Amino acid sequence: MPDYSNYKGITMLKAGIYDPYLDTLGGGERYCLSVVEVLLKNNYNVDIFWSGDQEILPKAERRFGLELSGANLVPDIFQEHPHQIESVENQEILSSIASRRFTTDDRITKIKKIVNKIKITQQYDVFFYISDWSIPFLFSRNNLLHIQLPLAKSIPLPQKIINKIKLYNYNKILCNSEFTMNVAAPRLGSKCTVLYPPVDTKQFNPNGTKENIILSVGRFDTLFNSKRQEVLIEAFKKMYDQKNILGWKLVLAGGVLNHMEENSFLIRLKEMGSGYPIEFQINPDFTILKSIYESSKIYWHATGYNVDQELHPENTEHFGIAPVEAMASGAVPILVDKGGLGEIVTDGISGYLWNTTEELVAKTQLLIGSPQTMLQISQKSIEIASKYSKESFETNFKSILNI
Template identity: 40%
Template sequence: MKAGIYDPYLDTLGGGERYMMTVADCLNKNGYQVDVFWKDESIKRKIKERLNIKVERINFTPETFNSSGYDLIFFLSDGSIPFLTAKRNILHFQVPFHGVDGRKLLNRIKLRRINHVVCNSFFTKKFIDQEYGVNSKVIYPPVAVDSFKPLKKENLIIFVGRFTDLLHNKRQDILIEIFKKMKIKDWKLMIVGGDEEGKRYVADLKKKARGFPIEIITNPRFNDLKHFYGQAKIFWTAAGFGVDEEKEPEKTEHFGITTVEAMSAGCVPVVIKKGGQPEIVSEGRNGLLWTSEEELREKTLRIINNQSEWLKLSKAAQKKANDFSEKRFCQELRRLTE
């Protein structure tokens, strides 16, 4: 059997790319010969270093995307609907597109060739179903939860996510400003992520952080990332801050893979109550949710000053993270493709 994978954003090496490359790996393990359509085979080395996904048995082809001749196509949409001609066709959405004329006649015709529409969260699903008139399935992203373990914890708050000041801005600037105002004695903030889309943004963040116990790390290897998570006590997010998520859902965190990674390493998530984050974190059970700067400061200080609450939430976070394992993902994908 032959499967093809298409991801137009593969070189960003973010959470969405982990999703797509895990699809490739799972299909390969299920007996498929897998082709990934990408122009530069050097991406294989970067996938191994940054995402820790083995792609040695996956073929990366520079050919222009063509779905004919395949038993299965798994296609990541950029908002458009492709015309797919494989025996089975799966269309995947990771962004809650809206206002793109999704129900126009041509799209309805193309969707007749699609066997399944898959979203990465119920948050994304709500907007995709409304926009395109479909009933999509949700398969939560795969997280390598077994790769992350708590180490000797330090007084460290961490955020992990790509650097960009474009559509998917993670609002690292807000986290830096809030941390500076808090003036927490003997604590450090670490901001980590890929900078392929945001080198100027990183330079600006470094200026904002100058003179404070704030470290900004770009393009870490996977082993380094594991170490950072293992040391940190608290995980922050702010994507979607100041945004009306009903009007601009694309500016939120649509799921939150790095939140789950951090939880599996024993970090307590204190994350913004936007997008897909509430599907991962339950208030007071396995983490904390915030909606204002004041609430983020208050809840962070609360667990800093209450070791027993931090420990309870840390253990619960590790347990919850297992719900998003790669094993679970491959099982759900297999049921979809059988």
């Protein structure tokens, strides 16, 4: 166990990190560990509070292409039970979370733990905490809370008062999009700001040979914020039947939670697409996915279609990393105008937005019928994608820290 008592004698700036979902290695974890990478590059001594899989950092480096050597895993003093379990996409990870041991403490033990957290967190210059809407007491010099999931839930008055007390000691509440911030700010106050997730846009080549491909990327399930591939299949079939899209194919790429033969949703999608030029890429590795991105002319995205985002903002795309990867590859995005997707493109300039399948079909046909328009919008989308690059993320995060 680290000797926390010696930390005050270290002149090197110190940062603490906590993410209760660290072993899910999802989008929030990419965000969190990108923060770690930036801090390490700027000569911070970084401690990640984690008592789970001790090989998690090498796994994260391989998955996300991050440089995390130098970060330390220290015992978890928070031991938060993940609340937003429906956002976890990997069945093995779900089993891992379910097997964790979470104890119920008596009042004296709770007080002792709070005192211990105060003693430890006040020894840090920066503390970054990924929240599923739980808010801990933190006592570093610069406390940062990250909200990645917009929830339209009401908060009882007593909890609002407690949250206000807790948030007094926070410097910023970081949200992954304007959409998430607009949901969070009425509950969490004026300290909310936007720090968009990092996308490694330099990995994608926008100048490759393009084919007549419409691509959509997203996991194949009907769980939390479903990617709505069935909507896209029906739209493509309609265009194909009207002979407006001959010579084109629709490629649906994404992961599955269980074995393909057990995924009833995927089976139904394949049945829907039977007899049409619709291709499925299941669990593609990054090299294959990158190649498909770079070969595609158009990118479709339907997460949040027909969702009342005032009531269920969590069922939309809160940001949209896959659309940005497509844009960086030169594919023109045609995105449903829900959640954070409307922040990524300007309709008719750097892509298109739609609310009905009729709009999706019409705007796709417009694009296919005008190669010059497609080229112009593709070039603009490549430019816009750089706004969400790793370099932009680092610059913006350093600005928040004033370093």
